Amino acid sequence: MGFGSWLRRKNPADEHRRRWHQAWSKALTEEDFAAAGKLRASLAVLASAACDVELEEEMLDALERVGRLTQNAGALPIVETQHRVIGHEPCHFTAPASMPSDPSQPSGRVLLTGTRSLFLGAGRTSTIAWHAVRHIARTERDVVLARADGSGAAHYRFNTFGDAAEAAFLARRLTAR
Numbered sequence: 001m002g003f004g005s006w007l008r009r010k011n012p013a014d015e016h017r018r019r020w021h022q023a024w025s026k027a028l029t030e031e032d033f034a035a036a037g038k039l040r041a042s043l044a045v046l047a048s049a050a051c052d053v054e055l056e057e058e059m060l061d062a063l064e065r066v067g068r069l070t071q072n073a074g075a076l077p078i079v080e081t082q083h084r085v086i087g088h089e090p091c092h093f094t095a096p097a098s099m100p101s102d103p104s105q106p107s108g109r110v111l112l113t114g115t116r117s118l119f120l121g122a123g124r125t126s127t128i129a130w131h132a133v134r135h136i137a138r139t140e141r142d143v144v145l146a147r148a149d150g151s152g153a154a155h156y157r158f159n160t161f162g163d164a165a166e167a168a169f170l171a172r173r174l175t176a177r
Contacts, residue, residue: 013049017056020046024059028165033067036060062161066169076173081111085125089113093170095163099126100142101155110156112170114177117145117154128153130175138168145171 020042027035039060047053069077076092083091093112098105099119108121117133119126134148141164145154158164 013046013051016042016046016049017051020056021059024056024063028063028066031066031070033063033070036063036067039063059161062165065162066165069166069169076114076170083109083111083120085118085120086111086113089115092174093167095158095160095167097156097158097163099155100157101152110158110167112167112174114174117171117174119154119156126154130171130177133171133175136168136171136175138164140164143168143171 020039023035023042024039027033027039043053043056043060046056079091079094081091081094091111091113093110095110096107097110097119098107099121104122106119106122106124108119111118111120114130116127116129128145132147133145133153135146135150137144137146141158141161143156143158143164144152147153156164156167158167
């Protein structure tokens with residue numbers, strides 16, 4: 001067996017992982033939170049093959065977190081925060097994040113209120129009103145809020161899949177109001 005054929009050899013665990021990621025993405029997109037049990041069982045099979053499944057466990061946690069958000073009959077969570085910048089507005093979400101599209105890639109905190117999304121960090125505040133957001137996209141740990149013309153209004157990179165999935169889910173609910 002030559003070196004090239006060795007590199008092209010397929011690992012069954014890689015195919016199982018690829019299918020798992022597709023099933024997870026479909027469950028999150030379609031808000032099929034009942035799929036979490038099946039995904040957890042499938043993940044156990046992958047773990048038994050001596051594979052590192054830390055990333056997949058984080059992804060599964062994200063699916064379950066968003067699932068818990070839907071159990072409140074449409075009510076959005078209220079998060080206690082002491083940030084003066086939001087005043088008396090109820091805060092529905094807060095998590096650490098960075099802005100990878102900014103040349104300085106500042107780290108800070110994202111807050112989602114009923115009227116806007118805010119990024120607080122690097123000595124500045126960046127805000128976008130929900131009425132200006134037309135599209136929300138989540139890819140892995142990144143969430144992008146886009147304007148009607150397709151230009152990026154905000155690009156957040158969260159520390160966990162759970163924070164990114166929860167932020168995208170809540171942003172969709174807040175823009176629909």
